[in-house]
Amino acid sequence: MIHVIAHTQAQPGKGRDIVSLSKTLIAETRKEQGCISYDLYQKPGAPDTLVFVETWESREALEAHFHTPHIRNFSAATSGLKAESRVEIVHPERIEIL
Template sequence: MIIVTATITAKPGKRNEIISKSNDLIKSTRLEPGCINYNLYASTENEDALVMVEQWENKEVLDTHMQTDHFKAFGVAIGDILAEDLGIDIYSAEKV
């Protein structure tokens, strides 16, 4: 299993718009084969910061997810309201 964190920083006052635009993405992604978990969380310290925490069976299903229409549409929908590029980190869920 792999874990992905996608840090999303909204322009000031745009966090709720990103949350709203994420609803279709989250709903559709949770139905994808290989998706174990897919949730959006709001920072308690920065009112413009969000993080998407994802769990996938493997890198191949994640790669497939990133080619879906709903994933691409979300990226387009929030492009103008991001304060900075998404921060994507991918981790192995195996114990070290």
């Protein structure tokens, strides 16, 4: 099992737009084989700071997720709304930063 923590800092005032665009992404991702959990959190008092917290059965399941239409569509739709982003993949033996 691996965990993913995907940090996104939205452009000023765009956090709400990213949250809205994430609804389909979240619903479709939760249906994927190997997805144990997939949630989005918005920092209280800082609505442009977002964190996806995910749990996957394996790195292979996560890799398959990266190639789904819903992740590609979400990435394209939000590319101009993000100021920065960072993905941390937590394995039992190490942490990867993408």
